[in-house]
Amino acid sequence: MKRPGIDRLSSIEPVAAFLEPSHSELAKQVGSFCKHELLNETEPQSDKEARTVARKWLKLVGGKGVLSPLALEDLRGFCLTREAIASYSPLVDAVVAIQALVATSLQLAGSKKQQALWLDGIVTGQIMAAFAMTEPEAGSDVAAISTTATKDTNGWVLNGQKHLISNAGIADLYLVFAATSLKAGSRGLSAFLVPSNTQGLVYTGTQIAAAGHPLGQISLDDCSVPSDALLGSLNGGFKLGMMTLDRLRPSVGAAACGMASRALVESLQHVTSRRQFGEPLERFQLIREKIGRMSTLLEAARLLVYRAAWCHDQGKRITLESAMAKSFSTEAAQSIIDEGLQIAGGLGVVVGHPLERLYRAVRALRIYEGTTEIQRLIVAGELLGSQPLGNRDKQS
Ligand SMILES: Cc1cc2nc3c(=O)[nH]c(=O)nc-3n(C[C@H](O)[C@H](O)[C@H](O)COP(=O)(O)OP(=O)(O)OC[C@H]3O[C@@H](n4cnc5c(N)ncnc54)[C@H](O)[C@@H]3O)c2cc1C
Known part of the structure; x- marks a missing residue:
């Protein structure tokens, strides 16, 4: 058929x-x-x-x-x-x-x-990069970064710790966010380009992620970089980080849609081939309801993702569209994959099954580049005006 x-x-x-x-x-x-x-x-x-x-x-x-x-x-x-x-x-x-x-x-x-x-x-894939923003005490609260960059006669000296950094230990280049103006919060952060062979940049260990994804910690111990390692303006690092994340969050949503569509394909194939109670699963209305919900969620997510990307490509600021796209599509993908795994039954949790891998892999997308909760706060902030979060003024 x-x-x-x-x-x-x-x-x-x-x-x-x-x-x-x-x-x-x-x-x-x-x-x-x-x-x-x-x-x-x-x-x-x-x-x-x-x-x-x-x-x-x-x-x-x-x-x-x-x-x-x-x-x-x-x-x-x-x-x-x-x-x-x-x-x-x-x-x-x-x-x-x-x-x-x-x-x-x-x-x-x-x-x-x-x-x-x-x-x-x-x-072109010759240089592997890492984006080193998160710290043990500065996750959603980026303005709490405590890695410091101090000016000296040769440039800048960086000191601090970063964790949950993708490509830590294998990257050739780290973009490190550090405080250049202490106690200035988000207005006192700057970004630095630090090659991995810079003395004082030390890979301090792996953090094994649930789905294969190189993740780890680095330490910056009197790590000296020249003045021209500063990326963008002095104390402009927070704004640069947020602009970067605004631009790329729709692509996190797109990845979530890719994982979800794979789950849906697997599910459609399974319901037509697996028989129980003398019928293929696709004959049962409770299964059909799941398929209807999964595919509707996926299309809604894709529409939000490509609308945000379209707005970007028209030259518009996309803080609102980007946060909506990321939060909705990553949550939707999690739900679609979970439902797909349910449809697969026990085999869905067996290691090596595509849905088992997707189930672990999609989870991180609701967290990295800004959690779902933070995206919803951004959306509300765009509608109501932003409001300080705790004693900080913004987040990743
Ligand atoms: C696989 C993976 C890869 C990553 N790669 C990188 C990377 O390459 N570079 C990098 O810099 N970081 C990276 N991260 C870190 C990621 O950006 C952070 O995990 C994320 O920003 C959340 O920070 P946190 O983990 O400290 O959680 P926290 O900020 O401690 O948040 C914990 C929980 O509290 C909620 N929360 C926090 N503040 C509020 C609030 N004001 N209101 C309501 N709820 C709130 C959060 O939504 C979350 O649910 C990665 C994370 C993962 C999982």
Whole structure:
């Protein structure tokens, strides 16, 4: 029997109103890359293996030009790319996501010299990047960062700790957020480009994530960088960090949609082949209700994601659209994948089942680049006017 709904899930037709004709060619190219390179990708069995293969994947995606929408600052193209990749491999998607954070900060604030030095290498996969914002005592509350950068005659000296940093220990370049004006909160943070071989930058250990994703801690111990390591303006680091996250949150939503659409495809296949009580599961109305809810949530999420990306590509500020897209689509994806796993029954929790991997992988998307709760506060702040959170004024 023909199942037109399955094709719709990987089609750009439901979001075409937000796309340009060139995006359909891009979607074909990235779809073909995924089919050829990622179809047989399997989850690394250890953190060590995840670290090794992450670098391998970066070389491949960079070398094949998959990150070109990033270089072109085409957010819709980048969302299409992440959506397709995440439906095949959450690990490869994570690799792409981190490159984007540092590339975007460089595009927003880098001098010509800084861009010439780093940007091309990041988007071609020659340079692995890390975005070092979070600290043990500064998560959602970014303004509480206590890593310091002190001016000396040669430049800046950085001291502090960062944790939950993707690519920690394997990156070539860290974008480090530090306080340059103590007690000034969000108005006293600056961003620094720190190569991994800088003396005083020490990888202090791994933090093993539930789904293969290289994550860890670094320490900055009297780490000296030259004056031109400062990215953007002095004390402009908080604004730069927030602008970077605003721009990229729709792409986190796109990755969530990719994982959710994969879950839905798996579910549709399962309900047609699995029989219980003498019938295929698809004959049961309670199962059909789940499929109806899952697919509606997915389309709503995709519409919010591509609307936010479209607004960005029109040159608009997207704080509101971006926060709505990220919070809605990551929550929706979690719910879709959970429902998909339920439909798969016991096999859904067996290690190696695609839904089991997706179930673990999607969880982090509701947290990184700003939690769901913080996104909803941002939305409310855009509607009501922002309000201090505790004794701080904003968040990641
Ligand atoms: C897989 C993964 C990769 C990551 N990669 C990076 C990276 O590369 N670079 C980087 O800098 N960071 C990274 N992070 C860190 C991530 O950005 C933080 O985990 C996130 O910002 C939340 O901070 P936290 O974990 O300290 O939680 P907390 O800020 O302690 O929050 C705990 C809970 O309290 C809620 N909460 C906090 N404040 C409020 C409030 N005002 N109102 C209501 N609820 C509130 C939060 O929503 C959350 O549910 C990563 C995290 C993960 C899981």
